[in-house]
Amino acid sequence: MSGRREDRSIYQPELATVRDRKMLNETELYLRLSMDSGVLEYKPGQFVEVSVAGIGEAPISISSSPTADDGFELVIRRVGNVTNAIHKLQTGDKVGIRGPYGKGLYPVDEVKGKDLIFICGGIGLVPQRSFIKYVLANRGEYGQVTIFFGTKTVAQRLFASELSEWDKLEGVEVKETVDKPEEGWGGEVGVITTLIDKIDKDIRDAMIFACGPPVMYKFVLLALEEKKVKAKNIYLNLERKMKCGVGKCGHCQMNNYYVCIDGPVFCYSKLKDIPEAI
Amino acid sequence: MGIKKISKDGFSGLIEGLIAETTVIGVQSKGDKFVYDLLGSSANLRLDYDVTILPPKKYFLQPAEILLRFDGEKYEAEFDDEEFVLVGVHPYDMIAINQIDKLYSEDNFDSHYMRRRENATVIACDVARASENVFASSMGTATVSEGFDILLTDIGDFYVAESATDKGEKLLGKAEGVSTAEDEDLKAREKIQEENKKNLNKHKLGCKPSELPGLLEKAYNHPIWEELGKKCFSCGSCNQVCPTCYCFNVQDEVNWDLKSGTRKRVWDGCLLDGFTKVAGGHEFRKSRADRIKHRIYRKGKYVPEKIGGEIACVGCGRCVGACLTDIANPVKIYNRLIEDIGIGK
Numbered sequence: 364m365s366g367r368r369e370d371r372s373i374y375q376p377e378l379a380t381v382r383d384r385k386m387l388n389e390t391e392l393y394l395r396l397s398m399d400s401g402v403l404e405y406k407p408g409q410f411v412e413v414s415v416a417g418i419g420e421a422p423i424s425i426s427s428s429p430t431a432d433d434g435f436e437l438v439i440r441r442v443g444n445v446t447n448a449i450h451k452l453q454t455g456d457k458v459g460i461r462g463p464y465g466k467g468l469y470p471v472d473e474v475k476g477k478d479l480i481f482i483c484g485g486i487g488l489v490p491q492r493s494f495i496k497y498v499l500a501n502r503g504e505y506g507q508v509t510i511f512f513g514t515k516t517v518a519q520r521l522f523a524s525e526l527s528e529w530d531k532l533e534g535v536e537v538k539e540t541v542d543k544p545e546e547g548w549g550g551e552v553g554v555i556t557t558l559i560d561k562i563d564k565d566i567r568d569a570m571i572f573a574c575g576p577p578v579m580y581k582f583v584l585l586a587l588e589e590k591k592v593k594a595k596n597i598y599l600n601l602e603r604k605m606k607c608g609v610g611k612c613g614h615c616q617m618n619n620y621y622v623c624i625d626g627p628v629f630c631y632s633k634l635k636d637i638p639e640a641i
Numbered sequence: 642m643g644i645k646k647i648s649k650d651g652f653s654g655l656i657e658g659l660i661a662e663t664t665v666i667g668v669q670s671k672g673d674k675f676v677y678d679l680l681g682s683s684a685n686l687r688l689d690y691d692v693t694i695l696p697p698k699k700y701f702l703q704p705a706e707i708l709l710r711f712d713g714e715k716y717e718a719e720f721d722d723e724e725f726v727l728v729g730v731h732p733y734d735m736i737a738i739n740q741i742d743k744l745y746s747e748d749n750f751d752s753h754y755m756r757r758r759e760n761a762t763v764i765a766c767d768v769a770r771a772s773e774n775v776f777a778s779s780m781g782t783a784t785v786s787e788g789f790d791i792l793l794t795d796i797g798d799f800y801v802a803e804s805a806t807d808k809g810e811k812l813l814g815k816a817e818g819v820s821t822a823e824d825e826d827l828k829a830r831e832k833i834q835e836e837n838k839k840n841l842n843k844h845k846l847g848c849k850p851s852e853l854p855g856l857l858e859k860a861y862n863h864p865i866w867e868e869l870g871k872k873c874f875s876c877g878s879c880n881q882v883c884p885t886c887y888c889f890n891v892q893d894e895v896n897w898d899l900k901s902g903t904r905k906r907v908w909d910g911c912l913l914d915g916f917t918k919v920a921g922g923h924e925f926r927k928s929r930a931d932r933i934k935h936r937i938y939r940k941g942k943y944v945p946e947k948i949g950g951e952i953a954c955v956g957c958g959r960c961v962g963a964c965l966t967d968i969a970n971p972v973k974i975y976n977r978l979i980e981d982i983g984i985g986k
């Protein structure tokens with residue numbers, strides 16, 4: 364195969380092998396994969412198109428940190444045809460991967476030395492985890508790290524043991540909340556904004572990274588506004604139907620931006636000029 | 642490259658020769674309308690047509706095309722490398738193809754589209770008859786200066802034939818009945834082109850095309866979008882017939898062995914329900930008003946920002962005729978906005 368760009372297809376998946384799999388809860392599958400040829404190089408905030416032959420492709424955020432040297436990790440919620448098929452994959456199985464895609468606009472270098480607050484709604488923890496782990500691997504370069512994680516139920520929690528390990532680290536604080544608690548739940552109760560409301564220090568200089576379902580952003584932004592956080596300090600990781608991943612198919616477009624090639628992480632000061640964003 | 646003239650008999654002979662050796666697609670009549678289709682005889686070629694039902698885009702970005710084949714595990718890209726000649730492309734459609742060329746070659750190079758484009762020889766022709774809804778004059782797309790291999794202009798007994806590429810030059814070199822284009826021939830061509838710049842204008846845009854992005858800048862919250870949204874059937878006809886619409890969906894088809902199969906891309910449209918729906922059911926652009934607005938903004942503002950300012954509506958007028966509820970006419974929308982908001986700064 365020659366190096367001519369005309370000979371390559373931007374839609375061709377490369378094969379990866381499932382190295383490890385486990386269910387994190389009833390609907391979320393954790394996969395650790397490695398590319399059969401070469402290494403997947405990526406930045407926090409980027410995603411891949413996972414391809415199941417005969418079913419299709421789904422855009423999935425990379426959940427591991429680029430600092431990890433043992434493949435890459437994905438977490439897939441069982442929600443449609445493709446993700447249901449992905450859930451059937453066993454260790455040793457092959458799966459198609461295209462990417463990584465997106466600019467992965469987490470300002471990895473710009474926020475060095477700053478306090479970081481991660482606001483994660485449900486599966487929104489998954490893409491954030493890539494940057495969280497990156498920050499923890501370069502711990503000395505960042506300030507205080509606060510992680511808020513909210514789910515509907517206790518059963519829907521993800522990476523619970525990892526969260527409690529992080530919480531033990533110096534300069535790291537993890538706070539969880541659930542909407543519908545059950546007996547024995549020791550964390551907060553309520554939607555994710557209850558954690559923001561309870562912040563009792565000045566967070567105007569902190570950098571905020573939020574990822575969650577579309578409905579979460581409106582309320583998170585209102586709560587942050589109450590705390591006088593400026594738009595330029597807030598980054599949101601957006602979900603869209605990213606069918607092609609390469610800025611052609613048009614599905615993920617919001618006004619003049621393509622989430623797949625311009626995001627999916629956007630600074631809120633930019634999103635303010637994109638009415639279709641939130 | 643040069644401008645010559647070719648007798649109509651000579652041109653027919655050239656087409657017959659091409660039909661004998663390669664795939665030739667040309668404009669032909671279908672009922673009282675015109676279509677691009679496989680050409681069996683030069684006698685069926687209708688360069689006097691007004692507009693085709695679908696634009697020639699369908700030969701580069703096919704309604705359904707195979708991107709990949711899979712055998713259950715491995716994926717193999719598939720490219721369509723059949724050479725073909727496309728005859729009769731009007732200037733506005735040529736400009737639309739030029740725009741999609743940019744969009745599919747820049748950033749991430751789409752070799753499926755681009756290889757098909759390279760395999761094509763395009764013989765364009767100036768418009769001989771204005772269609773019912775054409776407004777190319779308003780959009781500055783009544784004439785074209787690039788993208789084609791040969792451009793024909795019907796000046797009576799002859800076509801003036803401008804070759805713009807080696808491919809075009811070679812093709813004309815093979816033809817009989819080619820002679821030097823005299824001053825009077827060039828003048829005749831210029832007259833036709835100048836007239837087309839004025840007369841392909843059944844709907845008159847009340848501003849310069851270059852003023853449309855600025856106009857839309859101020860129109861985001863205008864009531865017109867809700868008004869149109871109430872009438873829209875969300876059928877996607879405007880998308881289907883548009884020469885500059887290039888969105889697609891991707892679908893897998895599995896063979897009887899339930900393992901091997903193909904991954905295809907198929908046309909999609911931003912007016913259709915579900916275009917922005919993600920797994921789990923959330924639909925990001927749910928209201929029809931927003932979808933109509935998106936179509937107009939994409940043509941008048943978003944795509945122009947990607948391709949150096951060119952407006953991505955070429956004034957073919959196909960959407961005007963295709964729309965079931967008669968609301969798709971971009972000129973009507975733009976003129977209403979001009980009336981209500983004005984184009985001044």
